[in-house]
Amino acid sequence: GQNIDQPTEMTATEGAIVQINCTYQTSGFNGLFWYQQHAGEAPTFLSYNVLDGLEEKGRFSSFLSRSKGYSYLLLKELQMKDSASYLCAVVDSNYQLIWGAGTKLIIKP
């Protein structure tokens, strides 16, 4: 079967750095997305990785290792508004999106 694993919940402090991991086992791989979802709102696109390595976008970076079936989202200089769920999704060999259950990130002052 296809599987995406993310921690259910994480807590971090305002101003700090947090890394949210995502491991996957899918039939094929055609890219990995990270989305942010604030409570009661729609998911919004953060990043896309298809090649190994780190993609940086302001305070957010996303890393991919295809050989390890592993990605992480790195959030720097955390702000209270970063409190949200972060969803990992993998595009499989049939170009179908397989979604993780999401990681709820709680930011404390």
Next chain:
Amino acid sequence: DAGITQSPRHKVTETGTPVTLRCHQTENHRYMYWYRQDPGHGLRLIHYSYGVKDTDKGEVSDGYSVSRSKTEDFLLTLESATSSQTSVYFCAISEPGQDTSPLHFGNGTRLTVT
């Protein structure tokens, strides 16, 4: 932001009644999707459409039907609602061929079946 509107935003209905949710887009994107989101689960695909009158089933399509008579509208119908269909429903659009083809989501419909 992508122009996607879902209606209604909230609905309470009784078991056994039919329910239709509407998704309207102004982006002229070819692909449209219906997902449901439940605690402890990832987003699960119900149905999707790749063009007018072209639709296909997702992983949780039982009890649901869809129609797309115009590019901009994608309707999701629960023929006879059950309590297991209580969920938050998201519509999404994409245009394959654009850089990364991310999905853009509507604001969701919270459906409660009593």
